[in-house]
Amino acid sequence: MDIHSKLNLPNYRQQSAEVTAALDQLKKQPVALEIANLTKEFPSDAGPRRVLNDVSFKVYQREFLSIIGPSGCGKSTLIRLLACLEESTDGLILLNKYPVRETGADRGMVFQKYTLFPWLTVKKNVMFGLEVSGRGKFDAEIEARQWLDIVGLEEYADLYPAQLSGGMQQRVAIARALANKPQVLLMDEPFGALDAQTRAKMQAYLLQIWEKIDITIIFITHDLDEAVYLSDRILVLKANPGEVQELVEVPVPRSRTPEQFLSPEFLATKFHLEELIHPGHIRSADDFKVVKMVGEKDK
Amino acid sequence: MENNSKWIRFGRLLPQKRRRGLTTASFLLPLLLWAAISYIPGIWHPEVRIADPGDSIYFAQGDIVEKGTFKLENENLRAEGARFMTGRRVNPVYFPAPHQVARALYAAFAAPPRRDGDPWFYESVLHSVRVVFWGFFLSSVLGVPLGILCGVFDFFAKLIEPFVEFFRYFPAPVFGALAVAILGINDAPKVAIIFIGTFFQQVLVMANTTRQVDFNLVEAAQTLGARPMTLLFKVVIPASLPKLYLDMRILLGWAWTYLIVAEVVGTTTGISWFINQQAKYRAFDNVYAAILVLGFIGLGTDMILAAVGRSLFAWERGERGFFSTLTKSRKPNTPES
Ligand SMILES: Nc1ncnc2c1ncn2[C@@H]1O[C@H](COP(=O)(O)OP(=O)(O)OP(=O)(O)O)[C@@H](O)[C@H]1O
Ligand SMILES: [Mg+2]
Numbered sequence: 001m002d003i004h005s006k007l008n009l010p011n012y013r014q015q016s017a018e019v020t021a022a023l024d025q026l027k028k029q030p031v032a033l034e035i036a037n038l039t040k041e042f043p044s045d046a047g048p049r050r051v052l053n054d055v056s057f058k059v060y061q062r063e064f065l066s067i068i069g070p071s072g073c074g075k076s077t078l079i080r081l082l083a084c085l086e087e088s089t090d091g092l093i094l095l096n097k098y099p100v101r102e103t104g105a106d107r108g109m110v111f112q113k114y115t116l117f118p119w120l121t122v123k124k125n126v127m128f129g130l131e132v133s134g135r136g137k138f139d140a141e142i143e144a145r146q147w148l149d150i151v152g153l154e155e156y157a158d159l160y161p162a163q164l165s166g167g168m169q170q171r172v173a174i175a176r177a178l179a180n181k182p183q184v185l186l187m188d189e190p191f192g193a194l195d196a197q198t199r200a201k202m203q204a205y206l207l208q209i210w211e212k213i214d215i216t217i218i219f220i221t222h223d224l225d226e227a228v229y230l231s232d233r234i235l236v237l238k239a240n241p242g243e244v245q246e247l248v249e250v251p252v253p254r255s256r257t258p259e260q261f262l263s264p265e266f267l268a269t270k271f272h273l274e275e276l277i278h279p280g281h282i283r284s285a286d287d288f289k290v291v292k293m294v295g296e297k298d299k
Numbered sequence: 300m301e302n303n304s305k306w307i308r309f310g311r312l313l314p315q316k317r318r319r320g321l322t323t324a325s326f327l328l329p330l331l332l333w334a335a336i337s338y339i340p341g342i343w344h345p346e347v348r349i350a351d352p353g354d355s356i357y358f359a360q361g362d363i364v365e366k367g368t369f370k371l372e373n374e375n376l377r378a379e380g381a382r383f384m385t386g387r388r389v390n391p392v393y394f395p396a397p398h399q400v401a402r403a404l405y406a407a408f409a410a411p412p413r414r415d416g417d418p419w420f421y422e423s424v425l426h427s428v429r430v431v432f433w434g435f436f437l438s439s440v441l442g443v444p445l446g447i448l449c450g451v452f453d454f455f456a457k458l459i460e461p462f463v464e465f466f467r468y469f470p471a472p473v474f475g476a477l478a479v480a481i482l483g484i485n486d487a488p489k490v491a492i493i494f495i496g497t498f499f500q501q502v503l504v505m506a507n508t509t510r511q512v513d514f515n516l517v518e519a520a521q522t523l524g525a526r527p528m529t530l531l532f533k534v535v536i537p538a539s540l541p542k543l544y545l546d547m548r549i550l551l552g553w554a555w556t557y558l559i560v561a562e563v564v565g566t567t568t569g570i571s572w573f574i575n576q577q578a579k580y581r582a583f584d585n586v587y588a589a590i591l592v593l594g595f596i597g598l599g600t601d602m603i604l605a606a607v608g609r610s611l612f613a614w615e616r617g618e619r620g621f622f623s624t625l626t627k628s629r630k631p632n633t634p635e636s
Pocket of ligand 1: 075
């Protein structure tokens with residue numbers, strides 16, 4: 001008997017009517033970002049090395065899309081292409097139907113590395129993009145304070161980044177990106193460097209913010225729980241060269257809560273993703289760590 | 300438990316008290332060594348100052364002779380049955396004792412020049428400071444922007460740096476004669492020597508420091524909508540400023556070392572003139588006094604600049620500097636995690 005049926009999980013494609021309706025609603029939204037036949041080669045000693053091959057997908061407005069895939073499959077490269085921090089070898093990136101060619105405030109980004117400007121206070125960091133776009137100091141400051149309020153760091157406005165913990169720095173980085181009112185927020189493993197507890201808190205924060213404001217999020221992670229917990233859909237890449245393997249619709253209804261980590265549809269999705277990324281990796285229930293958590297909870 | 304009793308600890312800062320003590324010792328030890336050699340006769344004192352020449356026809360009172368010579372002459376005198384010489388063991392004149400140098404230091408400032416029309420000591424010092432200042436200032440006005448441009452734009456790096464790299468191997472002093480021929484014998488060629496000595500290094504050092512800027516910060520700014528000029532002035536320069544500032548302090552030190560070469564180009568001026576003059580009079584205590592003044596000016600300026608830097612770049616340590624406390628209200632928050 002295969003492990004999937006042993007675990008007694010439903011098919012991840014089974015959606016409740018509620019989830020189907022929500023996803024249909026999403027797909028009726030205008031396309032925020034369209035990626036068409038995107039290809040990226042890096043030069044190497046042995047000639048050009050193709051890191052991304054013919055990647056195409058669409059992201060709808062207000063969608064939360066995660067990208068997962070084995071390490072080195074080109075997730076960061078893809079998101080850097082979207083931000084125009086790299087130039088594509090071939091293919092198109094359309095933002096609201098217009099091709100993007102340069103970095104711009106319409107695509108904000110939060111990096112895994114802490115990238116706050118250490119010489120600016122928290123508040124000035126958040127004001128950076130606003131001032132670059134020509135907003136007056138006074139307005140910018142008011143707005144920056146509002147954003148800091150949203151990420152819960154208003155009282156730290158006048159501290160320097162070096163005085164904040166990693167999680168707080170990432171919250172400021174999110175506020176800084178959002179203050180610019182980008183159409184799409186690109187996040188490359190933003191919580192990758194955080195400890196599990198802080199990470200869980202940050203995920204909750206991010207969902208709250210996303211629900212509050214009108215923004216499309218593309219979120220890279222290698223944490224499957226995180227991907228399922230946060231996303232509407234999950235783009236799974238495979239490696240060498242990076243290609244779209246599957247675009248998975250998450251059957252977990254919104255709004256999400258941490259209890260859902262243990263729901264059958266959550267586990268089924270996670271199981272499927274695990275099988276896609278590491279085929280044959282799960283051989284026993286022990287390999288599937290959340291199931292153990294279910295057992296522990298039952299005790 | 301931390302072991303605080305050890306003095307030698309790999310890669311760890313010692314307690315503040317000990318660090319201060321060591322800093323003091325770093326000046327005190329050489330001073331003590333100097334004092335010991337000067338005041339304890341057994342250590343060195345290779346010469347004898349004659350107090351009473353006795354019947355010697357070669358030496359007079361106050362002469363300083365090598366101790367072997369002194370002994371030989373006394374043996375000769377004794378053999379002749381004549382009155383022999385007495386004297387006190389001393390160090391050579393080129394090795395004055397601390398108190399002599401201290402006295403000279405005071406006298407140098409207080410005493411008028413030996414010849415009418417010669418500059419006072421402080422005037423010589425100021426003259427030197429002026430030459431260094433202009434040389435360093437002119438070099439920085441050109442070298443800093445050029446270096447930063449090279450660090451940011453490959454275009455300038457490839458166009459400028461190879462030649463600068465080549466040129467910096469010419470020792471600045473070789474341009475002395477040329478500088479005089481072109482710029483005359485006054486201060487201009489001196490400033491030029493310091494300029495040449497500093498400028499080429501400065502371009503390369505600034506370029507390298509600028510290149511080391513954390514590029515993630517630049518990319519973050521780009522995704523916030525910043526264009527090249529904003530990136531340069533709002534990201535690259537502030538991000539590299541603490542290191543650029545440190546580079547400038549080191550370069551200023553180099554400018555000072557070129558001073559002594561620069562001052563003997565054309566007409567000798569400034570502290571070099573004073574030192575040469577005093578060496579001619581064999582007033583070595585004055586020579587040391589002048590050298591010490593150079594040291595004090597150098598160390599003093601650097602300490603002030605370091606303190607200013609610590610305050611300007613307090614953000615590196617997550618602190619507020621003096622300058623930002625002047626302009627902003629302080630919020631006494633301690634971050635939670
Ligand atoms: N600037 C570059 N020059 C050459 N090769 C690169 C460059 N950037 C990335 N690569 C290569 O492209 C491939 C994909 O890298 P990328 O960083 O996009 O992977 P990733 O999916 O983000 O991996 P991870 O999960 O470890 O973050 C890697 O093999 C990497 O070596
Ligand atoms: Mg990556």
